[in-house]
Amino acid sequence: MDGGPADEFRVRFDGVHLRRGERSVFDGLSCGFARAKINVVLGGSGAGKTTLLRLIGGLSRSDSGSVYVADEDVTHLSERQLFRTRSRIGMLFQGGALLDSMTIFENVALPLREHTQLSESEIAAEVSRRLDAVGLPGTESLYPRQLSGGMNRRAALARTIVTDPEIVLCDEPFSGLDPINVRRIEALLVDLNRRLGLTMIITSHHLASALRMADRIVFLVDGRAIAGTPEDLLRSTDQRVLEFLSADSDGPDPTRRSAPAAASAGHA
Amino acid sequence: MKSNSISDLGFGTLGLVGHLGRVALFLGHIGRVTVQRPYRIRRLVNEVFDAGVLSLAIVCLSGATVGAVLGLQGYTTLSRFGAAGSLGAVVGLSLVRELGPVLTALLVTGRAGSAMAAEIASMVTTGQIDGLRMMSIDPVDFVVAPKALAMLFVLPMLSALFTSFGFFGGYVVGVELLGLDGGTYLSSMEGSIDFQDDVAQSLVKSLVFAALVGTIATYRGFHAEPTSAGVSAATTGTVVVASLSILLFDYVITALWSV
Numbered sequence: 001m002d003g004g005p006a007d008e009f010r011v012r013f014d015g016v017h018l019r020r021g022e023r024s025v026f027d028g029l030s031c032g033f034a035r036a037k038i039n040v041v042l043g044g045s046g047a048g049k050t051t052l053l054r055l056i057g058g059l060s061r062s063d064s065g066s067v068y069v070a071d072e073d074v075t076h077l078s079e080r081q082l083f084r085t086r087s088r089i090g091m092l093f094q095g096g097a098l099l100d101s102m103t104i105f106e107n108v109a110l111p112l113r114e115h116t117q118l119s120e121s122e123i124a125a126e127v128s129r130r131l132d133a134v135g136l137p138g139t140e141s142l143y144p145r146q147l148s149g150g151m152n153r154r155a156a157l158a159r160t161i162v163t164d165p166e167i168v169l170c171d172e173p174f175s176g177l178d179p180i181n182v183r184r185i186e187a188l189l190v191d192l193n194r195r196l197g198l199t200m201i202i203t204s205h206h207l208a209s210a211l212r213m214a215d216r217i218v219f220l221v222d223g224r225a226i227a228g229t230p231e232d233l234l235r236s237t238d239q240r241v242l243e244f245l246s247a248d249s250d251g252p253d254p255t256r257r258s259a260p261a262a263a264s265a266g267h268a
Numbered sequence: 269m270k271s272n273s274i275s276d277l278g279f280g281t282l283g284l285v286g287h288l289g290r291v292a293l294f295l296g297h298i299g300r301v302t303v304q305r306p307y308r309i310r311r312l313v314n315e316v317f318d319a320g321v322l323s324l325a326i327v328c329l330s331g332a333t334v335g336a337v338l339g340l341q342g343y344t345t346l347s348r349f350g351a352a353g354s355l356g357a358v359v360g361l362s363l364v365r366e367l368g369p370v371l372t373a374l375l376v377t378g379r380a381g382s383a384m385a386a387e388i389a390s391m392v393t394t395g396q397i398d399g400l401r402m403m404s405i406d407p408v409d410f411v412v413a414p415k416a417l418a419m420l421f422v423l424p425m426l427s428a429l430f431t432s433f434g435f436f437g438g439y440v441v442g443v444e445l446l447g448l449d450g451g452t453y454l455s456s457m458e459g460s461i462d463f464q465d466d467v468a469q470s471l472v473k474s475l476v477f478a479a480l481v482g483t484i485a486t487y488r489g490f491h492a493e494p495t496s497a498g499v500s501a502a503t504t505g506t507v508v509v510a511s512l513s514i515l516l517f518d519y520v521i522t523a524l525w526s527v
Contacts, residue, residue: 110405
């Protein structure tokens with residue numbers, strides 16, 4: 001089911017092992033994430049989806065194996081060396097991780113103030129443009145606590161993309177959101193990928209969204225990966241994949257139930 | 269049984285040494301980012317406001333109360349020996365040498381130190397610290413150093429305020445309520461306090477306590493478990509460890525100063 005030459009992968013895992021206490025999270029995980037594509041990571045709770053993103057960002061370390069980001073092995077880099085690698089990466093955390101002591105403007109402006117020589121007026125214009133893009137105009141002076149969960153997620157997305165990173169990691173961007181906000185964030189991510197050619201790695205439980213937007217799916221199971229296109233996933237005869245798909249389509253969420261049909265009707 | 273005790277002691281000692289090593293590295297990191305650009309003056313000013321200005325009321329009120337109690341107790345005791353005229357010296361020396369720096373440090377630990385630890389720990393829990401790392405911003409530089417540094421500015425000033433309000437509290441009780449002569453109170457105080465022995469010692473103690481509180485609060489917060497229990501443990505741990513350290517170092521500095 002896996003495929004694609006290694007040089008097409010902007011991010012690559014090679015034989016990664018990771019244990020948390022008695023539990024094995026990754027047991028020789030090897031997979032790749034395609035350049036300028038939307039890569040969706042699926043898997044049950046505890047499959048290691050968030051950990052996978054943390055390994056890419058260097059926020060966690062593996063026990064053995066290598067994680068390559070833009071052909072650089074990040075597993076043994078120091079925190080200071082990682083700062084250089086992370087300048088290529090934007091990460092949208094599940095809870096947004098906006099600084100709650102700062103306004104939305106200050107949050108989105110922060111990476112620009114820290115890493116660019118832009119003037120304050122240029123920064124203000126850029127922040128305003130990004131907030132418009134995520135559908136949050138006029139929220140500059142508000143604090144994160146004054147916004148809803150979905151709005152926080154979108155503000156965090158504006159901060160993630162404000163420096164135009166070449167790789168964007170999104171941790172469960174749809175969790176806890178209503179269907180309208182799911183569609184809105186989904187459209188934003190697809191637009192960013194198609195327009196700017198960003199390499200996106202998105203973890204999700206949301207099968208319908210995954211099948212609609214993914215160019216490539218990495219399915220985590222038993223500490224390893226099964227990877228391929230969404231069509232490959234739907235055609236898979238692997239019992240573990242089938243169980244995941246059937247459990248999801250049997251669920252109470254009507255948007256999820258329609259996913260395979262929508263996907264087979266010809267998604268991106 | 270015996271070998272178990274010995275191995276426990278060994279592991280305990282190794283753990284303590286490792287812990288102290290990590291604190292030293294953390295302190296070194298704070299020192300390094302403090303002298304490197306960018307200088308985060310605005311964040312430092314905000315932290316001085318949070319730790320200092322917001323502690324003003326509690327410090328001034330406590331200072332006046334402690335001074336008043338010292339005035340009352342001192343007058344009663346000194347009167348037995350016919351030495352009520354030395355009340356100014358007793359109040360002044362007690363406050364400048366011991367009570368001012370120690371009680372201020374304990375108050376600031378409870379008010380500002382615990383708040384610092386809780387804020388940083390909740391930033392760890394909500395992923396804000398990781399968020400900064402992913403933006404290639406050093407969280408020790410951006411969050412920790414301004415807080416720890418603010419303590420060095422705030423504590424000596426608050427200690428001076430505590431002492432001044434203590435003088436005032438002692439004066440009100442000794443002179444206004446108990447009828448001691450105001451000139452005697454002030455001249456006794458002025459004549460007994462020496463700058464090098466008393467005021468300088470007080471300042472050194474404040475600076476050492478500030479470094480202790482700032483380091484312990486930020487270290488505990490920064491290394492908190494990312495759970496609500498972790499936030500709680502960081503806060504209570506800060507108050508307990510910092511308070512004990514203040515009392516221990518108070519003895520050490522006093523003893524060294526007396527040599």
